[in-house]
Amino acid sequence: MLRPTIAQDASAWSHRGDRAALERALLAYSAISPVTSAAAIALARATERPLTAIEEAPLPLGGRERESFAAWQSAASDSRAAGDPSSLLRLVESASPAVPESTTPSAPAEIPPAPLPPEPPRPVATPNRPLSASALNMFVDCRRRWFFRYVCDPIEEPDSSAASYGTAFHAALESFHAEFARPSEELRAEMAQRLDALIVDAFDRARSTFATVVEVKLQTQRARRTAVRYIDWLCERARQLPFEVVGIERRVAPTIGEHQFVGFIDRIDRFDADGSLAVIDYKTGSIAESAKEYRERVRRFEDFQLPFYYWSQEIAGEHVSRLALLPLKDHTLPIVPIELEVVGGGAAPRDNGARGTISILDLERARDRMVEIGDEIRGERIAHFPASDDPEACAYCIYTLSCTARPQPEPERFSR
Ligand code: SF4
Structure with missing residues (x-):
């Protein structure tokens, strides 16, 4: 069978x-x-x-x-x-x-050696390097994948078109906001022209990471159209909530609990009105479809990205009032960030589609869970790295060939 x-x-x-x-x-x-x-x-x-x-x-x-x-x-x-x-x-x-074939048929038959006994399983020491939010996300998503990625580190993850698109777009926005820290409607035409040129440059520099020339051209066109949407959003945002970009690709390395964490925040804005910060994560792949959905992921300890950025800035003495995921994937739609306003512990959650609130208590719980996972990773050696039981976790996993314990996908109802 x-x-x-x-x-x-x-x-x-x-x-x-x-x-x-x-x-x-x-x-x-x-x-x-x-x-x-x-x-x-x-x-x-x-x-x-x-x-x-x-x-x-x-x-x-x-x-x-x-x-x-x-x-x-x-x-x-x-x-x-x-x-x-x-x-x-x-x-x-x-x-x-398969039976190994002898190249010398006349040679006397040898007594096959007795099979070696299996090596007894032993707990595994985990690498002692700073933790990141993406490593924690993977640890809660599938420990077996985390083991392959962070303990065995067996293969160079190949560039995918989606990853190359994201890297090139991030690079273009980094250069763009180094020049335009205070976006405004008055600068719209200048900003649009400059961002378009930076996108073309960034994708040209990244061309070797795409599989084909056609792919480079298609992804460049997609990014240029998305950049037009980005400028629209930027001008509207500057009109509603005037701000200055105060951080781009900012490296943060806070100690949380007793653990050293590390990460890069795509963008940090400071609002003119009260001096508080918004931390912004550019997303070139799929993201939550509503503020409520993202907040629930944080509450279920499935996503630590924005909570980690929040705490990195709070520990540095800043006041963070907003957390945002900025979608840069689909050039056919206006850019509408998934944005959470940070509110006090007693406030009931408010949601309005892409906008909502997250309580400081939820962020504190996320921080405590980050420390607990850090304790587990850094503590005693780990005896077992179970595979995920969710087939969706395997959709983009590059270790499927090595993973005999992966869950079965849902039956393909319309496959015949
Ligand atoms: S194939 Fe699935 S279960 Fe196996 S390591 Fe990857 S994500 Fe985990």
Whole structure:
């Protein structure tokens, strides 16, 4: 009986052509040794071809493995063509384990060495470096992923188009606000022209991090259109709540509890009216759709980003009155930040779509939880890093190939 995740992978390949799922289906095929499977996967990635289309010649295949691999390629191709995983599943299920082939048939048979006993599990020491809000977020999201990322640190995370877009946009805004600390309606045309030029420069400098030239051009156009929306929002904000940008990509390294934290705040504004601060995080990916949704994530200890920025500034002696996530993903919509006003402990939450409130008590609880997680990470060695039980946590995880404990995705209701 095959593991359900193998059936899911065969289905994802057959119905959607999911290449990562096909790689996992090859690793589950016991007629090929793991070393050979890994070599085939590396070759497919290097040549950017599906595993069903790579040549066998460069692979370290013995005679029987060669036949097994050809049979696997044929079954995978048939499954994809028919949109039906049965052929691939049948083959994987019926496979006998690969046996190393002898190159000297006349050599006397050797008595195979007794298998080594498994190494006893031991608690793991965690690295002693400053904590970050994103590390805490990952720790609560999936400890197994945190273990892969921060303890094993096994692979360089590849650049994705989304990550490259975010990095280039952040760089352009950093330069922009170094020149325009006091945005205003009077400067609108000048600001728009300058930001457009900075976006083009930043994306040009980042072109090697995108997969193709077309991708660079498409993402540059998307960013330029989003920048027009950004200028609209900036002018409106300056009219309603006059402010000065007093921090850009500000490095903060507060000690909270007994732990050293580190992070970078995208932007800090100081309001003219009362001298208080707004901390702003630029978001080029998906974010909460309402202030209430974000506040509830903070309350459930699922997101520490803005609470961490809040405390970094409060500890520095500032008064922070607003926390904002600024969406820079969709050029088709006006920019409407998800913004929380910090209110006293006794105040009932108020929400109005993207705007709402968060109580100082919620922020204190988030700070205390940050310290508790820090204690856990820095304390005694950790004996177990359980995998997440939420399939959504795995959507963008780059360790899916190594993670045999990942939860099953929801059944694909309309896959056939
Ligand atoms: S695949 Fe899922 S369960 Fe496994 S490490 Fe990644 S996020 Fe965690």
